[in-house]
Amino acid sequence: MKNKTTFNSKAAELFDEIKDKREKFYAHPDNSEKYFDQILTFLQRTIKLNVQCYRDSYVRRRVEAIMSRLSLETYKQFQQWLYSPLFDKNVFIKGLTINVTEFFRDIGPFRYLEMKILPELLDTKLRQGEETLRIWSAGCATGEEPYSLAIILDWILQRKNLKARIAAKIIATDLDPIPINVGIKGCYSLQQLKNISQESLRRNFDHLFGDKYAIKPHLKEYVDFQQHDILSGQKNGVYDIIICRNVLIYVNKDDQITILKLFWESLNVPGYLILGKTESFPLFYNELFRYDNLNEHIYIKMP
Ligand SMILES: C[S@@+](CC[C@H](N)C(=O)[O-])C[C@H]1O[C@@H](n2cnc3c(N)ncnc32)[C@H](O)[C@@H]1O
Numbered sequence: 001m002k003n004k005t006t007f008n009s010k011a012a013e014l015f016d017e018i019k020d021k022r023e024k025f026y027a028h029p030d031n032s033e034k035y036f037d038q039i040l041t042f043l044q045r046t047i048k049l050n051v052q053c054y055r056d057s058y059v060r061r062r063v064e065a066i067m068s069r070l071s072l073e074t075y076k077q078f079q080q081w082l083y084s085p086l087f088d089k090n091v092f093i094k095g096l097t098i099n100v101t102e103f104f105r106d107i108g109p110f111r112y113l114e115m116k117i118l119p120e121l122l123d124t125k126l127r128q129g130e131e132t133l134r135i136w137s138a139g140c141a142t143g144e145e146p147y148s149l150a151i152i153l154d155w156i157l158q159r160k161n162l163k164a165r166i167a168a169k170i171i172a173t174d175l176d177p178i179p180i181n182v183g184i185k186g187c188y189s190l191q192q193l194k195n196i197s198q199e200s201l202r203r204n205f206d207h208l209f210g211d212k213y214a215i216k217p218h219l220k221e222y223v224d225f226q227q228h229d230i231l232s233g234q235k236n237g238v239y240d241i242i243i244c245r246n247v248l249i250y251v252n253k254d255d256q257i258t259i260l261k262l263f264w265e266s267l268n269v270p271g272y273l274i275l276g277k278t279e280s281f282p283l284f285y286n287e288l289f290r291y292d293n294l295n296e297h298i299y300i301k302m303p
Pocket of ligand 1: 097098099100101102105138139140141142145173174175176179228229230231244245246247276
């Protein structure tokens with residue numbers, strides 16, 4: 001009981017300290033809205049990054065995280081960094097994005113893909129005499145999501161004896177080139193592979209050295225990595241399944257609609273859209289998609 005009280009009062013002290021620091025930060029004239037708006041304008045104009053499409057609190061937190069990493073104390077100093085030879089577009093993009101991901105993250109949709117969506121889609125393809133299956137992993141970060149899809153897809157194609165008949169591709173895209181390069185290499189540590197069983201590790205990865213493993217070449221072949229901004233509204237192909245998880249949460253409601261329209265236009269019929277655990281549609285967008293699986297946030301395209 002005593003420990004709990006001590007912990008609570010320590011936490012309250014820390015909270016007050018942070019609040020105090022933030023108030024002082026925003027009261028400083030070099031952190032006025034004028035400077036923050038100028039930062040946004042620069043980024044929009046110079047690096048053509050649609051920062052205004054992201055939630056204001058999100059961009060603010062990310063800008064402040066970059067400032068802290070660069071030891072810059074005010075928005076004014078940050079703005080001076082933007083106009084100096086030290087400015088690096090990739091440092092900014094890296095700081096804006098959060099690339100956290102893992103193999104088979106929130107496993108539910110992967111199970112549903114394996115048990116229902118992929119077998120049904122493949123049956124439809126066979127009935128219609130089609131030979132391609134295309135999946136888009138939008139906001140793929142360091143590649144764990146598209147490679148998880150490749151593992152399932154390869155397993156099903158093998159089980160159904162369809163590897164020679166169906167040409168399957170997973171297009172993995174992200175705004176940020178740095179995690180994409182990690183995905184292209186396809187090498188992960190045991191910590192990053194914590195959701196993979198021993199049996200799956202043996203079947204799907206080659207041991208390199210120490211705790212490093214590489215995704216097997218036949219799985220790597222399914223995945224093409226590309227840099228692409230889903231806020232650009234630009235189509236990059238036509239797909240049977242689009243998986244875009246834990247990306248929309250950072251985007252304004254209005255711009256989420258632009259993205260959902262892009263996904264609708266990029267899907268075949270039948271076509272599935274898989275969103276993240278905490279992501280859903282604005283209600284009035286029911287005419288574009290309907291729920292296929294409410295629990296797993298999986299939608300099917302309305303023709
Ligand atoms: C939190 S990670 C999610 C990774 C993976 N989808 C998952 O759920 O595990 C979000 C990713 O979205 C990417 N992202 C953010 N804005 C984007 C945009 N406009 N276009 C494409 N990718 C974007 C980030 O670079 C980051 O890699």
